[in-house]
Amino acid sequence: MLNAGPTTMPVWQDLIDQYKDVAPDVTINVNQVGYNVIRDQLPIQLEAGTGPDLATVTNLGGLNPYYLDLTPYVDAEQWERNYGDTLRWYRAGKTGGIYGWQTDLSVSGPYINRTLFEEAGVEIPEPGATWDDWADATGAVQGELGLYAGMVMDRSGHRFAGPAMSYGAQYVDENGNLVVDEGFRAFSQRMLDWHETGLMPPDIWPAVSGQTYADGNSLFFAEDVPFYMSGSWNLSTVENTVGDGFDWAVALVPCGPEGCGVMPGGGGLVSFADTEHPEEVAAFIDWMASNPVARQFYTRTFQIPANQKLQEEGLDYGSAGASEKVQDALNLFGEMAATSARETPQAFRIQGDNRSSAMFSATADYLGAAMNGEFTLDEALDKIREAIAQNEN
Numbered sequence: 001m002l003n004a005g006p007t008t009m010p011v012w013q014d015l016i017d018q019y020k021d022v023a024p025d026v027t028i029n030v031n032q033v034g035y036n037v038i039r040d041q042l043p044i045q046l047e048a049g050t051g052p053d054l055a056t057v058t059n060l061g062g063l064n065p066y067y068l069d070l071t072p073y074v075d076a077e078q079w080e081r082n083y084g085d086t087l088r089w090y091r092a093g094k095t096g097g098i099y100g101w102q103t104d105l106s107v108s109g110p111y112i113n114r115t116l117f118e119e120a121g122v123e124i125p126e127p128g129a130t131w132d133d134w135a136d137a138t139g140a141v142q143g144e145l146g147l148y149a150g151m152v153m154d155r156s157g158h159r160f161a162g163p164a165m166s167y168g169a170q171y172v173d174e175n176g177n178l179v180v181d182e183g184f185r186a187f188s189q190r191m192l193d194w195h196e197t198g199l200m201p202p203d204i205w206p207a208v209s210g211q212t213y214a215d216g217n218s219l220f221f222a223e224d225v226p227f228y229m230s231g232s233w234n235l236s237t238v239e240n241t242v243g244d245g246f247d248w249a250v251a252l253v254p255c256g257p258e259g260c261g262v263m264p265g266g267g268g269l270v271s272f273a274d275t276e277h278p279e280e281v282a283a284f285i286d287w288m289a290s291n292p293v294a295r296q297f298y299t300r301t302f303q304i305p306a307n308q309k310l311q312e313e314g315l316d317y318g319s320a321g322a323s324e325k326v327q328d329a330l331n332l333f334g335e336m337a338a339t340s341a342r343e344t345p346q347a348f349r350i351q352g353d354n355r356s357s358a359m360f361s362a363t364a365d366y367l368g369a370a371m372n373g374e375f376t377l378d379e380a381l382d383k384i385r386e387a388i389a390q391n392e393n
Contacts, residue, residue, distance in 0.1 A: 001031050001042065001055040011300045015293065022287060026280050028054075046272060053275045054284070056103060058267040061354050064092035067099040068271040073282035074098060083289065085341045086306045089352030090268065100270035101289040102306030103297070107333045107340075108162050108231040108263045109253050111238055115246040116226040120144035124251070131163060131190065131254040138227045139199050149201040151194065152216035153229035155208065155368060157360025162263045163187050163229075165344040166256030171359065172349060178359055178388040180381050183258065188367055188377060195371045201225070206371035211361040217241075227251075232304055232333040233265075239326060250329035253336050259343030262336045264351050266306065302326065304334045311338040355391055362387035 002012060009032055016028050031052065038057060045051040046066040057063055067090065070079075079087065079098050090099035117124050120141040125133045138150035153159050161171065168183025194200040201224075204214050220228040221241050230238075235250075242248050253262050269288060271281040287293055291309060298305040300320045305311050311334045317327040340347050350356050362384045370380035 157363030165261035261344035
């Protein structure tokens with residue numbers, strides 16, 4: 001059961017056809033379905049014991065009780081070397097087990113309008129520049145050109161988390177509890193300051209209430225802001241919408257005193273414990289996850305590789321038809337993922353935590369309220385603590 005788009009499905013089918021040469025006695029029948037089927041119907045099928053042998057899923061930890069543990073059928077050490085940062089997302093708190101191959105890795109990160117920097121005569125900050133450096137630079141562009149804002153970030157606790165980790169936010173303490181700490185506060189204060197000065201616009205985080213999501217696409221596309229904190233999932237939308245309207249690029253994420261943090265995400269290929277063909281399905285997943293096949297899959301589907309070796313080496317997306325701009329962007333997103341895994345590994349831990357949604361939702365809710373004056377920062381942080389404490393219970 002595969003949830004695959006029109007550009008991805010032919011790649012799946014071609015690789016399945018290639019696998020016939022590896023295992024001629026194995027037949028793989030594909031049922032291509034929409035995301036809503038995976039989200040809503042697959043759990044019901046699994047509960048009833050009528051699920052498929054294989055499926056692509058995004059609720060990685062939530063479906064763990066149904067997974068087949070691939071460990072007896074694969075080289076576990078090799079899997080840990082290549083996919084150790086994402087394997088934990090499938091474990092739902094368990095200490096071990098190999099339950100799925102990450103087919104796509106999305107990564108948060110910034111888009112910039114190079115044209116606006118050039119018109120303003122402001123140098124784009126170098127790799128390794130801090131969030132404060134970028135605030136100064138984008139503020140200079142905003143002031144020189146009279147722009148609406150200098151930076152915008154999606155109203156999302158997920159988007160906020162990577163930068164907060166750059167300032168030391170741990171999200172989970174040594175006892176395994178969700179935590180709002182000094183690192184979280186440090187970046188929260190910057191967000192409030194940037195909104196108060198007008199560097200960030202009033203109609204994204206402060207303008208909507210509760211846990212409502214709001215993105216910055218319209219501001220970036222209208223050239224009202226030179227810096228937009230979004231992510232790799234937005235790449236095709238940015239390319240197709242902007243076109244030749246202005247010179248855009250993906251930039252390496254700004255850094256803080258504790259690293260250069262981004263948040264990962266994505267989906268994966270899994271099998272289920274009640275399959276009648278555990279060795280066969282495990283062998284197919286293992287083959288897909290092998291370096292040569294994974295390189296082919298990630299390259300042809302324009303995905304950031306979850307494979308750490310391939311992240312470090314980079315992929316030649318141009319060989320699969322990607323424009324130079326998209327190719328550069330994907331490789332930069334991959335580089336950011338690898339850097340974050342080293343410097344802010346808590347990003348990968350919280351992404352696989354089934355409590356992360358509550359944490360991210362409370363962040364958007366109460367920081368947004370602080371920005372529009374409903375709470376002080378300390379009151380907002382206490383509200384976030386209350387919300388996550390209720391979730392713990």
